Amino acid sequence: MVSWAITGATRGIGSVDPKNQVFALIRSRGTAGPLEKLAAKRKNIHIVVTDISDPRKLDQATAEVSKVTAGSLDVLILNAGSAGPDTNALPPIKIDCSQIKNNLISNIYVIHSFLDLVRNGKEKKIIFISSQSGDVEVTRISGLPTMLGYSISKAGMNMVTTKFGIELAQDGIKTLSMSPGWVNTDAAQAVTGDPEIRKFMLSAFHKIDPSVNGPIPVDESVTAMLQVIQNLTEANSGKFLTHHGNDDEWF
Numbered sequence: 247m248v249s250w251a252i253t254g255a256t257r258g259i260g261s262v263d264p265k266n267q268v269f270a271l272i273r274s275r276g277t278a279g280p281l282e283k284l285a286a287k288r289k290n291i292h293i294v295v296t297d298i299s300d301p302r303k304l305d306q307a308t309a310e311v312s313k314v315t316a317g318s319l320d321v322l323i324l325n326a327g328s329a330g331p332d333t334n335a336l337p338p339i340k341i342d343c344s345q346i347k348n349n350l351i352s353n354i355y356v357i358h359s360f361l362d363l364v365r366n367g368k369e370k371k372i373i374f375i376s377s378q379s380g381d382v383e384v385t386r387i388s389g390l391p392t393m394l395g396y397s398i399s400k401a402g403m404n405m406v407t408t409k410f411g412i413e414l415a416q417d418g419i420k421t422l423s424m425s426p427g428w429v430n431t432d433a434a435q436a437v438t439g440d441p442e443i444r445k446f447m448l449s450a451f452h453k454i455d456p457s458v459n460g461p462i463p464v465d466e467s468v469t470a471m472l473q474v475i476q477n478l479t480e481a482n483s484g485k486f487l488t489h490h491g492n493d494d495e496w497f
């Protein structure tokens with residue numbers, strides 16, 4: 247049985263359940279209604295409430311997972327993240343640095359806490375859910391100057407993932423940063439719900455891919471990403487890939 251731990255599993259991309267043993271690491275039960283319903287039906291889903299910005303609480307979460315898995319974890323997925331809807335439209339000079347703390351520093355804490363468990367796992371994979379916003383060329387071509395804090399957090403984590411991939415190769419651990427595509431989650435709807443903003447986003451994304459016509463369903467993104475995770479080997483460890491498993495199909 248393969249064990250998975252996923253941060254930010256209350257809703258959105260993190261909520262779809264891979265088969266096998268799943269530890270859903272969440273910060274609050276307040277938004278976890280659908281997850282709670284699923285966990286009530288499936289004995290293989292374990293809800294662990296933690297705070298990814300607090301290493302002490304993360305160590306408690308790790309101990310909870312360890313008790314069930316006898317000290318191992320096969321796949322760690324760093325999915326928790328937010329672009330901060332309130333700051334979406336701010337220009338670079340108004341950078342919101344809280345995104346860097348929430349989406350970058352906290353993820354490093356999560357890796358530190360779960361590393362020993364991953365070392366003992368069979369799959370030995372650490373996956374970071376990144377974003378097109380963290381890609382320099384996508385940013386340059388789409389011409390979007392907003393969300394600097396979010397973009398830095400994703401670009402920075404891409405580098406963190408690569409560095410850990412190099413360091414941990416000797417332990418057989420593989421790492422990957424992956425953009426999920428443009429996905430129809432609460433976060434995307436908060437932006438695309440406004441027809442004017444949707445039009446603006448589409449016109450920016452058309453510069454990258456003229457065929458994109460809106461966010462894709464969560465299931466489509468997750469199915470594609472699971473395939474990429476399955477194909478992760480030593481040879482492509484440390485890369486930043488799209489949900490299609492390449493470096494140019496962002497949607």
Ligand SMILES: NC(=O)c1ccc[n+]([C@@H]2O[C@H](COP(=O)([O-])OP(=O)(O)OC[C@H]3O[C@@H](n4cnc5c(N)ncnc54)[C@H](OP(=O)(O)O)[C@@H]3O)[C@@H](O)[C@H]2O)c1
Pocket residue numbers: 253254255256257258259260272273274277278298324325326327328329348375376377378425426427428429430431432433434461
């Ligand atoms: N949707 C897209 O088009 C898209 C595109 C590129 C990248 N992404 C990335 O994909 C990941 C999932 O996004 P999504 O679209 O599924 O967003 P979402 O629907 O807003 O869900 C985000 C999840 O992350 C959790 N989370 C956010 N900030 C957190 C924090 N500081 N501590 C703990 N948990 C936190 C949320 O928990 P609560 O329920 O407690 O808020 C929720 O479970 C994110 O990393 C996002 O940057 C998404």
